[in-house]
Amino acid sequence: MKMAWKEMKKNKLRYTILGSIVFLISLLTFIISGLANGLSQDNASLIKNLPGGTFYMEEEADETYSFSSLSEEQQQEITEEQPETTFFSIQIGNFIDTADKQRSVAYVAATDSTYFPEVNAGDVILDASLEEEGIAVGDEITNEQWEQTLTVAGFVEHEKYSHSPAAFINPDDFQTFFHTDSMQLAFITGDAPAFENLQAFSNSEFLNTIPSYSAEQMSLNMIVIFLLVISGMLFAIFFYMINVQKLGIYGILKALGVKTGKLFQMMWAQMLIISVISLILSIVISQTFQVLAPSGMPFHLTWQATGLLSLVFIIIGFIGATLSGIQIKRVEPMQAIQQGEM
Template identity: 65%
Template structure:
């Protein structure tokens, strides 16, 4: 530890450069992770807030909930399997406020269920983002989809679907608005039961039926993976170059009886010191951004994500540094001394 720290103080510039690069890469990784999580919440918070269970959709809809319509026979079969099954529908729409300004949202309607807010005919419960825009309980809104107005009776926390805030309405209003008489989807927390002409999905699979969700998350996760790979390569290349320059020193140390494992410990110590300092700075900056980011920006960085990313950087840095140190094990004392003298 003492030897590693002395060398880092002697060659401050080279280790500062590496630390700065790791800081920037880890900050970028945390930022993209927060963005990926924020976009995931913004795209599918409605589904992610639901408990683990099974979703049912009409098979002929080809995994597009907008085209699904459950028949009476299918609903009866689902209720036979689970009397507490939740029937619900989701459709994109809009409403107008008192100033005739239009707002887009996803209308959600369900039968009697504890999963979604309960509403009476003529009532609507909207996502809290509308409260931040100045809406209040008791305000009335109108829609071109039906003649009567809807009264806001409450605000739901973090309920989004397909990058739009959600509005929960009574099934009577929903059926009138979309000229239908049945629900699109069913959800049950009971064991998965096959039903004729219905496709079933777990929570994760159902998320992938949401347009753009899978492609959006896959793109961002690929960027994060590449950043981890780049950080590992940086550690390997940096320590490899340093080790090449210190072959003569390693030879002398081996000649006086210093074990190879001790030299590896010195390199690992340097790697951990650089990584920990860089990560602490990156985590601090990312948390400040998380606190002061604009409310409309979909950024959501949790403590578990920070710990997971930090752990990944530590492991990748350890692997990269270890691979670069293979030459330490292979070096012969006299050969290294001669190379250092040359």
Template identity: 60%
Template sequence: MKIAWKEMKKSKAKFLILGSIIFLVSFLTFIISGLANGLSQDNAALIKDLPAGQFYLDEDANQTYNLSKIDEDVQKKTLADNPDATAFSIQMGFVNDAEDKQHSVAFVTSTDSDLFQNVREGEIILDRTLEDEGIKVGDVLTNNQFSGEFVVKGFVDQQKYSHAPVAFIQMKNYQEIYRVMEMQAIFIPGKDAPTISGVESFSNKEFLNAIPSYSAEQMSLNMIVWFLVIISGMLFAIFFYMMNVQKIGLYGILKAIGMKTLSLFRMIWYQMIVITVVALALSIALSQGFSIVAPEGMPFHLTLDTVFMLSGVFLVVGFIGATISGFQIKKIEPLQAIQQGEM
């Protein structure tokens, strides 16, 4: 370890360049991961906040939520057999405030349940982001497809769907707006959900993929994150490979005086860990700071679990890259390496 540390102090510029690159890559990875999680919450917080369970869609909907219509008889029987179950529907729409300003919302209605907000006819409960747009409790809202008016009864936090604030309304009001009697889905909390004929079941994660644009959006961002992680591993491999080529003579001398190949690998691993830990510490600190100074409208959500997971992945990838670069050390013959270093 002393040799590794002395080399790092002697070649500060080389290791500083590698550390700076790893810092930039890891910082960019944390930022993109935070944006991916933020967009995920902004796209489907309504569904993600539900407990683990099973969702049921019409078999003829081709695993597409918007096309699903649950048969009324199936719904009644399922709700009767499962007291914790609820049927719900979600559709994009809009409401107009007193100044006739239009606000995009995702209308949500459900049967009586503790999982969703329960409202009476003519009442509406909104996501709190609409409060920031000037809507207050007691305001009267309208909709062009609704003959009556909605009175704002309250606000809820972090209830988004398809990047729009959720608006909870009563079932009869929903049916009047969209001219449909069937509900779109049934949800039964718990792991031991029953099999129901005529409908197809989905886990929470599978149901999220049935939401338009959700899977495509998350897949694109996650691909960028993992691509950056792979790049960091390649950087380690290339950097240490070039360093090892330059130090063939040194390795030959160390082997000649009895140092084992494993000890040389440990020297490389030690240097990799020091560089990675310092770079990750800086990138974690800055990414957490970014979450504080990020613009208010930016959907940025970086949890500590995500940070620790990605940090562990960076360390593993760095270890693999450094190890691959060190395979050439095993082939070094002391006398030949010394002669090559003298040329």
């Protein structure tokens, strides 16, 4: 470590340039990861907030929840097997607030459950993002197709579906407004039995049935993966170029009895120092950005995701540096000294 630090101080510019590039790549990775997680929350926090379980929809719905309709017989069959089953429906729609402004929401109605708010008939509970836009408890909302109004009874945090704030209403109101007498989905925690004519989904599988969710997440995650690969290639290329320039020095050190493992340790120490400093700066800036980002921006970077990405960066940097150092192992002292003299 001491020898590695001395060389880095002697060649400050060279290692500063590498550190700056690693810093920019890691910062960009954290920002994109935060955007991916933020968009994921904005698109499906209603589902992601549920515990691990199994979702059921009608098999003929072809994995499209809006086409699913669970008959009373199916609901009764499921309830007999799992008495604590939650049945719920989702309908993308809109409402008009007291300022005659139209707002898009995802209406959600559910049977008695600990996973969704319990709403009285004639009331509605909205996602807190609508409170920030001026809607208050006691306001009455309506729709051009409804004959009655709903009264805002409260707000809940981080409940969105398909990039729309959730609006929880009573099942009776849902059936009246949307002219249906059945629920679309069933949710069961614990054992997941199979039911005839029903298709089962895990939480992650159900998320992929949400329009645009998988395509949106795949695109952003691919960018993150490419950035991680680029960082590994950067370390490999950088240390390869440095090792070529230092073959003569390595030859002398080997002739003096310095083992190859010691030279690798010096290179790993340099990689670790550069990575840690760059990652610390990236983490500080990305977390600061999360605090200062506008409330409407879907940015969510958890410490768990930050720690995981940092670990991946270090591992990839280690692999890249190690691959570039294979020539250190192969170099012969006299041959390297002669190349250095030339």
